[in-house]
Amino acid sequence: MSGPDRTIMKTRATLTDVAALAGVSVGTASRALSGTGRMRAETRQRVLDAVQELDFRPNQQAQSLHTGRSWTVGLMTTDGIGRFSTPVLLGAEDALGAGKISVLLCDTRGDVIRELHHLQNLMDRRVDGIIVTGRRTDPRPPLSGIQDAVPVVYVLSPSTDPADISVVSDEAHGCRLAVEHLLGTGRRRIAHVTGPAHHAAAANRALFTEQVLAEHSLELWAGRAHFGDWSEAWGRRAAETVLRIAPDTDAFFCGNDQIARGVTDTLRESGVNVPGHVAVVGYDNWDSMALAARPPLTTVDVDLTEIGRIAALRLLEAIDNSPSPGLHKVACRLVVRDSA
Amino acid sequence: MSGPDRTIMKTRATLTDVAALAGVSVGTASRALSGTGRMRAETRQRVLDAVQELDFRPNQQAQSLHTGRSWTVGLMTTDGIGRFSTPVLLGAEDALGAGKISVLLCDTRGDVIRELHHLQNLMDRRVDGIIVTGRRTDPRPPLSGIQDAVPVVYVLSPSTDPADISVVSDEAHGCRLAVEHLLGTGRRRIAHVTGPAHHAAAANRALFTEQVLAEHSLELWAGRAHFGDWSEAWGRRAAETVLRIAPDTDAFFCGNDQIARGVTDTLRESGVNVPGHVAVVGYDNWDSMALAARPPLTTVDVDLTEIGRIAALRLLEAIDNSPSPGLHKVACRLVVRDSA
DNA sequence: AGCAAGTGCGCAATCGTTTTCCTGCCGGAA
DNA sequence: TTCCGGCAGGAAAACGATTGCGCACTTGCT
Numbered sequence: 139m140s141g142p143d144r145t146i147m148k149t150r151a152t153l154t155d156v157a158a159l160a161g162v163s164v165g166t167a168s169r170a171l172s173g174t175g176r177m178r179a180e181t182r183q184r185v186l187d188a189v190q191e192l193d194f195r196p197n198q199q200a201q202s203l204h205t206g207r208s209w210t211v212g213l214m215t216t217d218g219i220g221r222f223s224t225p226v227l228l229g230a231e232d233a234l235g236a237g238k239i240s241v242l243l244c245d246t247r248g249d250v251i252r253e254l255h256h257l258q259n260l261m262d263r264r265v266d267g268i269i270v271t272g273r274r275t276d277p278r279p280p281l282s283g284i285q286d287a288v289p290v291v292y293v294l295s296p297s298t299d300p301a302d303i304s305v306v307s308d309e310a311h312g313c314r315l316a317v318e319h320l321l322g323t324g325r326r327r328i329a330h331v332t333g334p335a336h337h338a339a340a341a342n343r344a345l346f347t348e349q350v351l352a353e354h355s356l357e358l359w360a361g362r363a364h365f366g367d368w369s370e371a372w373g374r375r376a377a378e379t380v381l382r383i384a385p386d387t388d389a390f391f392c393g394n395d396q397i398a399r400g401v402t403d404t405l406r407e408s409g410v411n412v413p414g415h416v417a418v419v420g421y422d423n424w425d426s427m428a429l430a431a432r433p434p435l436t437t438v439d440v441d442l443t444e445i446g447r448i449a450a451l452r453l454l455e456a457i458d459n460s461p462s463p464g465l466h467k468v469a470c471r472l473v474v475r476d477s478a
Numbered sequence: 479m480s481g482p483d484r485t486i487m488k489t490r491a492t493l494t495d496v497a498a499l500a501g502v503s504v505g506t507a508s509r510a511l512s513g514t515g516r517m518r519a520e521t522r523q524r525v526l527d528a529v530q531e532l533d534f535r536p537n538q539q540a541q542s543l544h545t546g547r548s549w550t551v552g553l554m555t556t557d558g559i560g561r562f563s564t565p566v567l568l569g570a571e572d573a574l575g576a577g578k579i580s581v582l583l584c585d586t587r588g589d590v591i592r593e594l595h596h597l598q599n600l601m602d603r604r605v606d607g608i609i610v611t612g613r614r615t616d617p618r619p620p621l622s623g624i625q626d627a628v629p630v631v632y633v634l635s636p637s638t639d640p641a642d643i644s645v646v647s648d649e650a651h652g653c654r655l656a657v658e659h660l661l662g663t664g665r666r667r668i669a670h671v672t673g674p675a676h677h678a679a680a681a682n683r684a685l686f687t688e689q690v691l692a693e694h695s696l697e698l699w700a701g702r703a704h705f706g707d708w709s710e711a712w713g714r715r716a717a718e719t720v721l722r723i724a725p726d727t728d729a730f731f732c733g734n735d736q737i738a739r740g741v742t743d744t745l746r747e748s749g750v751n752v753p754g755h756v757a758v759v760g761y762d763n764w765d766s767m768a769l770a771a772r773p774p775l776t777t778v779d780v781d782l783t784e785i786g787r788i789a790a791l792r793l794l795e796a797i798d799n800s801p802s803p804g805l806h807k808v809a810c811r812l813v814v815r816d817s818a
Numbered sequence: 819a820g821c822a823a824g825t826g827c828g829c830a831a832t833c834g835t836t837t838t839c840c841t842g843c844c845g846g847a848a
Numbered sequence: 849t850t851c852c853g854g855c856a857g858g859a860a861a862a863c864g865a866t867t868g869c870g871c872a873c874t875t876g877c878t
Contacts, residue, residue, distance in 0.1 A: 492863090492864060493864065493865060493866095494864075504864085504865080505866080508867080509866090509867085515867090537863085537865065540864035540865040541865060543863090545865090
């Protein structure tokens with residue numbers, strides 16, 4: 139319905155209004171607010187009073203137009219906003235917000251056209267920087283068409299160009315934490331069940347796990363790493379297989395918490411005590427999985443929020459013209475619960 | 479030939495550059511681009527060529543400063559960005575993106591101070607509208623301090639002021655779908671296990687469930703609704719209780735998928751066949767729960783993405799000065815899998 | 819030829835700040 | 849008294865676009 143238009147449109151006060159009320163020129167009013175320039179304390183106070191009186195707040199767009207800084211960064215997520223990118227996003231938003239910077243959200247859904255389109259939009263809005271995050275940890279090609287126009291930080295999925303700034307989780311460290319925790323509780327026959335071999339996350343974690351074991355003159359139990367998918371169902375199936383081919387396995391290190399949960403389910407239902415007889419360690423520390431498992435999972439926390447925070451800090455540095463290019467790895471934490 | 483621009487491409491081309499290259503005034507160049515005003519076809523073409531040549535794109539900030547529209551909306555989420563607000567957010571971003579509008583993300587973490595702060599920021603940036611979303615479905619007080627300055631749409635958590643625009647899930651509809659599906663498969667003794675009684679979501683779903691049953695001259699089985707928390711552990715415990723006090727129960731309708739999963743676990747481990755002997759229906763259609771349960775859960779999908787989309791559309795209407803105040807309810811879908 | 823009605827396009831104001839330049843004015847030194 | 853340094857604050861030019869107004873030049877009609 140066509141209601142009565144807002145006649146009482148109380149338009150916000152401008153600096154001109156403030157200056158008029160304070161009896162000074164706009165230039166002086168501006169200087170009074172920014173603290174630059176010299177003026178009598180009394181004059182400055184008159185301006186401040188007027189600001190108070192009119193509830194004046196500067197128009198960001200006008201400021202940005204003049205200074206060229208928009209105090210805005212774009213956050214492009216390539217793969218929806220899933221379980222992984224959300225904490226990253228929050229961490230970044232938090233760190234940026236402290237610096238008075240706001241976040242423009244773009245979801246490309248993995249579509250190159252859409253990515254280009256959003257990129258164009260961000261440039262049109264003169265963002266000060268861009269954070270690119272993906273769900274997978276596989277490297278991705280850098281954004282095309284923005285040669286140095288604005289700084290970019292890649293998160294979770296590093297850029298294939300080592301000259302770019304990338305922030306990722308230190309998976310080698312995560313695997314070390316898990317394996318050494320298991321070793322510390324006396325386990326020696328450790329099987330590894332994980333996701334698809336063509337996922338970097340799965341392949342890398344398997345590799346790092348083997349490396350850490352090798353340092354202790356051990357090998358993966360039950361043959362090589364067991365690649366499947368990231369599901370509970372796969373965890374259940376894989377556990378059955380391992381129990382069959384290597385019944386003396388005394389620990390499972392799993393590529394994520396869903397697999398780990400599936401493994402514990404199979405173990406419990408097979409009458410194998412966890413952690414008494416076999417220990418299980420997960421990866422990701424996904425609360426609703428890790429806590430609901432029986433028993434609750436000991437698991438590697440990749441601290442996604444911290445990753446987001448660090449990415450934001452690196453971006454701020456780059457915006458301030460002192461970028462630190464390269465791959466930044468963020469340490470993991472081991473969350474010890476009951477399963478190992 | 480793209481010779482000269484490659485080296486000097488330091489700053490983006492402005493309309494002035496375009497006008498100079500085309501040999502016209504800025505005003506004419508502007509009109510050539512906007513399509514307004516009359517001019518010789520040849521002149522327009524010269525401008526268009528210059529735009530092409532210089533890769534010109536208008537500066538949004540300058541446009542906004544003049545027109546007063548920022549083509550930006552704020553999206554405030556009050557409670558982190560969880561499982562519920564994320565799909566809403568994506569739906570909104572999608573619908574708004576189609577209208578060339580970008581989304582500024584703000585996370586208040588349920589803190590009133592932070593909310594005020596973000597609100598202030600959004601106003602300073604002259605957003606065209608604001609979407610407010612919360613995790614809980616309980617009503618919330620409207621944003622304070624923005625008397626009609628910009629339109630606001632509340633999502634998931636409706637505003638306590640009925641004159642505001644709110645978009646929520648139609649929970650009565652969701653409960654009807656679930657209960658009538660159970661009735662359709664011949665169940666008559668339906669128990670209800672749900673979250674804390676002080677959560678609107680739990681209380682309402684229990685109420686609606688009873689209402690639908692009453693329409694069929696039935697009552698909740700195993701006494702009144704069983705309130706607890708939203709966890710699997712509660713689902714497991716509640717199922718045990720129900721099996722004990724009302725062993726002839728033939729269906730469970732649960733307040734969310736986690737509870738439902740807990741219920742199926744207890745049933746399976748007690749040797750009760752699902753759905754052969756007892757049927758189970760969940761709520762939320764949270765994939766990683768519903769699909770991983772044994773058997774996979776039949777559950778109510780609240781279509782959060784659609785809710786986000788609709789919220790965005792309502793906001794666009796309001797921005798265009800034809801708001802439709804009140805509570806808008808979005809229908810649910812029943813996703814039938816194996817548990818009922 | 820003369821006049822009105824149209825075209826095509828430039829000029830300049832505008833949006834709200836920031837920042838540079840410049841002008842008074844005051845006091846102190848010569 | 850005159851000159852100069854320094855401080856307070858005003859005028860105005862940016863920033864990059866949009867748009868109302870009006871000037872010059874065509875055209876069409878008598």
